[in-house]
């Protein structure tokens with residue numbers, strides 16, 4: 360399978376189980392929303408997907424590469440946007456991307472071509488010579504997403520990428536990332552905000568370390584508002 364495959368993944372911080380036999384698939388070119396309330400396990404899952412955390416319990420396959428058995432090949436297929444911004448504010452957008460290109464072994468014309476293509480996808484080419492410090496929050500996020508695409512990964516992981524952004528910037532970024540999926544990039548988008556999920560998205564609801572349900576958002580909702588379905592499914596009995 361060329362997308363993302365997670366099977367029976369478990370992880371504990373000491374006695375605290377943060378992931379409990381989590382399994383789900385994201386087909387190639389699909390936008391998958393990983394929806395869960397605070398503490399559901401989303402960031403822990405991202406840490407396992409990026410090998411910041413490792414566990415012998417379960418398997419992860421990235422674009423056909425087993426993450427534990429072939430970590431370099433698997434990680435090469437991942438583009439990652441973490442919750443906290445990691446742009447160097449004193450560098451221009453282009454310099455931030457050039458630095459990352461160099462880390463991926465890209466240089467010269469090839470790097471310039473990849474940087475232009477990535478910035479163009481996020482409609483950020485015209486801001487490439489601005490310092491990151493001068494950008495608003497939405498444009499900084501778009502620069503980070505472009506940076507995550509430089510090495511042409513098959514799969515893009517975004518951990519609550521719209522935190523702290525206003526409604527217009529949130530909408531612009533969700534639209535841009537849906538467009539990336541339409542162009543063939545597999546997307547895993549972690550959020551606790553139901554309005555970021557489109558009816559046609561693949562949806563995985565994570566709650567208290569477990570997958571509650573997985574499928575197309577429209578099928579899961581069956582005509583009801585996702586907000587109602589989500590609150591009902593994740594209600595903790597008093």
Ligand SMILES: Nc1ncnc2c1ncn2[C@@H]1O[C@H](COP(=O)(O)OP(=O)(O)OP(=O)(O)O)[C@@H](O)[C@H]1O
Pocket residue numbers: 372375376377395396397398399400401402403404551
């Ligand atoms: N370093 C840690 N040590 C102990 N427990 C942790 C640690 N990190 C997370 N946890 C616990 O693991 C569970 C899952 O946390 P995680 O951060 O993965 O959830 P999340 O869905 O990303 O939440 P949020 O939306 O608040 O970021 C929570 O109960 C959290 O308190």
